[in-house]
Amino acid sequence: MAELLEIIMIVSFGFSWPLNVMQSYKAKTTKGKSLSFLCLIFFGYIAGITSKFVNEAYMANFVQKWYVLFFYVLNLIMVGLDLIMYARNYRLDKKNGVL
Numbered sequence: 001m002a003e004l005l006e007i008i009m010i011v012s013f014g015f016s017w018p019l020n021v022m023q024s025y026k027a028k029t030t031k032g033k034s035l036s037f038l039c040l041i042f043f044g045y046i047a048g049i050t051s052k053f054v055n056e057a058y059m060a061n062f063v064q065k066w067y068v069l070f071f072y073v074l075n076l077i078m079v080g081l082d083l084i085m086y087a088r089n090y091r092l093d094k095k096n097g098v099l
Contacts, residue, residue: 021085029089030090
């Protein structure tokens with residue numbers, strides 16, 4: 001049951017992050033975004049991925065449970081893309097005199 005709930009959480013986040021990246025791309029501004037929040041989430045996903053690698057029970061069943069790690073990595077990539085959008089939007093804000 002715990003694994004199912006973890007998967008639901010990861011998949012829910014997985015659907016949310018692409019929408020957030022698209023919104024950042026369209027907005028072309030950092031207004032309403034928090035760099036510290038994005039960095040904390042990014043660090044959290046790295047910690048979650050690392051926890052899977054150091055969990056002996058998970059690694060013993062990796063062939064059957066690889067998909068959990070897949071979604072962690074996919075979400076990490078999405079947050080990374082949002083960080084890239086933040087950097088792009090920050091440059092645009094500076095160029096447009098918003099900052």
